[in-house]
Amino acid sequence: MTHRWLLAAAALAMAAPAWAETVVIRAGSVLRDAGGEPGGPATITVVDGKIQSVVDGAPPAPDGATVIDLSGKTLLPGLIDLHVHLSSDPGGDFRNEAVEPDEWGVVVGTRNALATLRAGFTTVREAGSGQYVAFSLRRGTAEGVIPGPRIVAAGPALAIVGGHGDTTGFREDVHAVLDQGYTCTGAVECAEKVRKASRAGADVIKITATGGVLSQQGRGLGAHFTDGEMKSIADTAHSLGLKVMAHAHGARGIEAAAAAGIDTIEHGTFADEAALKVMKARGTWMVPTLMALEGVRARLGKGIYTPTVEVKARQAIETAGRQVTRSKALGVPIAFGTDAGVFEHGRNAGEFGLMVKAGLTNREALATATTNAALALGMEGEIGRIAPGYSADLIAVSGNPLADVRVLEKVDWVMARGRVAP
Numbered sequence: 080m081t082h083r084w085l086l087a088a089a090a091l092a093m094a095a096p097a098w099a100e101t102v103v104i105r106a107g108s109v110l111r112d113a114g115g116e117p118g119g120p121a122t123i124t125v126v127d128g129k130i131q132s133v134v135d136g137a138p139p140a141p142d143g144a145t146v147i148d149l150s151g152k153t154l155l156p157g158l159i160d161l162h163v164h165l166s167s168d169p170g171g172d173f174r175n176e177a178v179e180p181d182e183w184g185v186v187v188g189t190r191n192a193l194a195t196l197r198a199g200f201t202t203v204r205e206a207g208s209g210q211y212v213a214f215s216l217r218r219g220t221a222e223g224v225i226p227g228p229r230i231v232a233a234g235p236a237l238a239i240v241g242g243h244g245d246t247t248g249f250r251e252d253v254h255a256v257l258d259q260g261y262t263c264t265g266a267v268e269c270a271e272k273v274r275k276a277s278r279a280g281a282d283v284i285k286i287t288a289t290g291g292v293l294s295q296q297g298r299g300l301g302a303h304f305t306d307g308e309m310k311s312i313a314d315t316a317h318s319l320g321l322k323v324m325a326h327a328h329g330a331r332g333i334e335a336a337a338a339a340g341i342d343t344i345e346h347g348t349f350a351d352e353a354a355l356k357v358m359k360a361r362g363t364w365m366v367p368t369l370m371a372l373e374g375v376r377a378r379l380g381k382g383i384y385t386p387t388v389e390v391k392a393r394q395a396i397e398t399a400g401r402q403v404t405r406s407k408a409l410g411v412p413i414a415f416g417t418d419a420g421v422f423e424h425g426r427n428a429g430e431f432g433l434m435v436k437a438g439l440t441n442r443e444a445l446a447t448a449t450t451n452a453a454l455a456l457g458m459e460g461e462i463g464r465i466a467p468g469y470s471a472d473l474i475a476v477s478g479n480p481l482a483d484v485r486v487l488e489k490v491d492w493v494m495a496r497g498r499v500a501p
């Protein structure tokens with residue numbers, strides 16, 4: 080017994096991550112917070128994956144520290160994307176995708192996690208995947224087995240029978256075989272499915288509150304769950320300390336989700352004034368995912384999507400960006416999400432330019448992916464800023480994102496939880 084334990088301890092010591100050391104980063108400029116201004120040359124000291132200090136100038140590094148020279152660059156907090164699907168790639172055939180094994184999702188997700196990290200995203204929220212796929216990726220990046228961002232994972236989405244998160248477009252006997260077990264009808268069954276997701280390891284509950292563009296369900300983009308079902312989902316999730324993210328396009332579905340206490344509205348495509356007023360009153364976050372429609376736009380009319388999907392896609396593209404403009408006007412808080420997987424992973428930062436085009440300032444756009452996204456996750460004491468005690472999630476760019484946020488489309492260097500991205 081003892082012998083075996085000693086061997087295990089020795090193996091652990093050898094596997095001790097390289098970041099269990101002091102790293103000193105010399106930056107040309109540091110933007111500590113989206114609300115501040117970039118300062119002059121500064122030194123950031125990282126110990127065991129956490130920021131220990133940020134000081135002006137270049138004091139001597141402690142003995143044995145690894146020194147990283149980024150003196151020509153601006154350092155800022157690692158970016159946060161609240162809506163990605165790491166195990167999906169764009170434009171696949173829905174029949175093939177429905178029958179891929181979950182193991183394949185992990186392979187694809189491993190590649191996409193690295194692409195996402197290299198794009199400067201050090202935290203992502205995985206917005207729906209096969210059972211255990213996102214949970215496996217989450218463990219892989221947390222333990223440093225694979226390079227990638229911190230993953231806040233939903234697992235399979237809850238949906239109504241035949242809804243956007245259900246498998247649709249097949250014969251009923253095929254649906255029965257492909258069923259992931261997360262559809263629900265009525266408040267009681269919906270509460271049960273929230274608890275089941277929690278038991279499986281979900282960090283957040285994802286629901287499809289309305290129809291969706293890329294599923295084969297052909298009843299448009301309006302509301303799906305009843306008010307009672309959504310209230311049950313929100314209350315049950317909150318009782319377990321979990322937040323709820325609701326995929327929602329149609330205005331009445333958005334309004335009902337916000338009224339039920341759901342925490343973030345994903346997409347929010349057709350949000351009208353009535354829906355946004357409820358969101359504002361409830362403190363519900365808008366996560367616009369404008370890049371998703373860019374991904375869809377690029378594939379329309381090419382025989383990639385089925386006719387059912389083409390109709391819904393054209394409806395959604397018509398109003399692209401309006402939810403951002405309206406949310407800002409009515410004071411609804413906005414956080415950054417892209418729906419990566421609907422477009423190619425690694426292009427996530429394209430969202431910034433689209434947000435600015437829809438009316439956000441450069442500073443507001445940067446805040447959506449740092450301080451705001453951290454708040455929406457309830458992780459504002461850990462990520463979204465460069466400050467002592469925060470996770471060492473850092474990126475380096477050339478130029479000043481407050482002058483032009485599109486400089487974030489080219490990230491030169493990334494550190495996530497103290498590990499430098501390969």
Ligand SMILES: [Zn+2]
Pocket residue numbers: 162164206418
């Ligand atoms: Zn999505």
